[in-house]
Amino acid sequence: MRHPWMGWILGVAMALALSPALFAQTSPRSQAGQSGADLSGMWMQPRGDRLAGRFRLEDAPLQPWALEIYKANREGARDAYAGGVNGMDPEHYCLANGVPRVFTSPSPFQIVHAPGRVYIIFTSLQNPSARFIYTDGSGHPEGYPTTFMGHSIGRWDRDTLVVETIGIDETSWMDGAGTPHSDELKVVERLRRVAQNRLEIDFRFEDPKAFTQPWTGKKVFQLEPDWQYIPGMICDDRFKDEFARKIYRGKVPWEPIPEK
Secondary structure (H helix, E strand, C coil), X not given: CCCHHHHHHHHHHHHHHHCCCHHHHCCHHHHCCCCCCCCCEEEECCCCCCCCCCCCCCCCCECHHHHHHHHHHCCCCCCCCCCCCHHHXXXXXXXXXXXXXXXXXXXXXXXXXXXXXXXXXXXXXXXXXXXXXXXCCCCCCCCCCCECCCEEEEEEECCEEEEEEECECCCCCCCCCCCCCCCCCEEEEEXXXXXXXXXXXXXXXXXXXXXXXXXXXXXXXXECCCCCCCCCCHHHHHHHHHHHHHHHCCCCCCCCCCCC
16 A cells, blocks of 8 residues: 555655746745745865765774674775775665765755755756755654655754754665665754855764764865756666667567667
């Protein structure tokens, strides 16, 4: 039976996907509202950051079972800056990066303010996705399914947006290095625009199943004021030929569909 939450999730996702002009009708200043600060804009990690794929240089304090998975995910990696093994990486199979790994991606993301909401649109070519942060005072609903983005609620602490996310699918990696987690992962972020062109996010990760203790990390992003989001997905290219073979089987002699 279809989960009662799934229809709502898919409906909202479709609305965002089909209405790219929805957020362009209001200026970023007016969207920020009376409380909090204006975090809107297109943000990206600084170019040349060797630590782009991690939240910190040190490994997470992992429980024994999680450490074994981490070692398998990084088999053959020569140093801390190297990424995990492609064959073990959920992203390699076109699964979403999810929270918090989306912030270790080299692709930009856009923050948009709306009444009672903050949207973050991640433009990863591998698997673009939208994140909903509820700032209307509501809590985490019971029975919400685990997803790659999880469920996020936020509040303003002066000029800082404090976000708590739970319900994150344990299939995902926490970063590009291959750090695993369980379904009890809780991520707390503090987003602050420290300058017009600079956004800082402090992270705290809690997961008693996977970590021996909570740990922290930090990411810094720079504003890209002249960039725009162009929808697209590498996963389209990866699987469309295979799908085309199935739908045309037995109807016409097979030839690959030419690129436009």
